[in-house]
Amino acid sequence: MILQIIDICYLVAVVLFIVGIKMMSHPDSARKGNSTALAGMILAILASFLTPGLDNLALILIAMALGTVGGLYSAKTVQMTAMPQLVSFFNGMGGAAAALIGLVEYGDLPIGDIGKGAVLMSSLVIGSVSFSGSLVAMGKLQGVLKDIRINKMLGFVVLAIAVGLAAYILTSGAPQPTLIYVLVVLSLIYGLMFVYPIGGADMPVVISLLNSLTGVTAATTGLLYDNKVMLMGGILVGSAGILLTLLMAKAMNRSVSNILFTSFGASAGTAAAGQDGDQVAKEINSYDSSILLAYAKRVVIVPGYGLAVAQAQHAVHDLEKILEEKGVEVLYGIHPVAGRMPGHMNVLLAESDVSYDKLIEMDDINEKFPNTDVVMVIGANDVVNPAANDDPSSPIYGMPILEVNRATNVIVIKRSMSSGYAGIQNALFFDPKTRMLFGDAKKVLNELVGEVKNM
Structure with missing residues (x-):
């Protein structure tokens, strides 16, 4: 009888795992999905204590306590x-x-x-x-x-x-x-x-x-x-x-x-073909950037790892709200492998209450770039590098990218001209449409919020 109860509990736990995973497929239900899967795991653990002949109970409880404390502490304190x-x-x-x-x-x-x-x-x-x-x-x-x-x-x-x-x-x-x-x-x-x-x-x-x-x-x-x-x-x-x-x-x-x-992605890359020392990236300041943004009809924001490093997700949401008050349509272009893990940017932006409907996947947002007045790239690099389309000698040639260079204007917020994780120079930085806005993403975005407010 006990074994049958254990098997039923395990079956229910597995169903909860599957339902939880399904619910995690959409941000609106992801939290409930996580809780559902957690409930399944708790049920499975409790059922395991019914196993006949279970011994070393004290050691098991000590190990569980240590793991629980360590896991909770890590999850609560880890930076995004x-x-x-x-x-x-x-x-x-x-x-x-x-x-x-x-x-x-x-x-x-x-x-x-x-x-x-x-x-x-x-x-x-x-x-x-x-x-x-x-x-x-x-x-x-x-x-x-x-x-x-x-x-x-x-x-x-x-x-x-x-x-x-x-x-x-x-x-x-x-x-x-x-x-x-x-x-x-x-x-x-x-x-x-x-x-x-x-x-x-x-x-x-x-x-x-x-x-x-x-x-x-x-x-x-x-x-x-x-x-x-x-x-x-x-x-x-x-x-x-x-x-x-x-x-x-x-x-x-x-x-x-x-x-x-193969060795793609090694940090010791070389500059992209065609980018020699004679080419100079054009800079822009916060005031001029704010003018472009405030008088645009559509702005697409492309977040990358630099946004996470600067913890600027709340600042970018503030900028989004200010622009929308001025009648600007604001969308976010999301590349499948932006950041350091799948869904990294989605989770980051959800943390600042950005509406999921504004997060547009790569294939859909690429169709909108030709009708976009300004694309603002924040800390992204390899996923917007046009060398993936234009340079057969590039290590990332053939990789699907966000084709931001098709927009009317591109503003790239970065600390420096350093290469991305693939270790190659970004041809986008030298595009005639591109302007570089150097600085910490959070500081720059807060400056843009202030400038746009005053217009």
């Missing part, structure tokens, strides 16, 4: 700019948990049980790769780790040795505790070798893929324990992570294999 790093860290912890479970369970593995052994080995290998790879991704996003050139064939050799060792352990017919630890070490090393060579611009895609791998380890752990909610939850995370990875790769007009096994 560091959210991708936090996601990567949490993802790595999931992989580590799966690997540790595999280590613990290996001692109880019945000799000759190839099926269960294969599941356990998968948890060990994939969990370890996800753990070390996620930590490297976090370090790269934080800027404390740089790209390192590693021979990718050497990485494949390490992976092949790890897989071969796992197969040997499974078929040897005798406990091999030393070899198990060697397998974990090899998997951790491969995780480092897998992520280190990938350029910083591609880290969001890598994090999405690693998140999918962590989902796979959760599913394999569910198989190991015959735990249905872990199995289904892992399948949901794994499949969602794969879909997101494919969608992000499509948004960059590249294949996943190209992202994972």
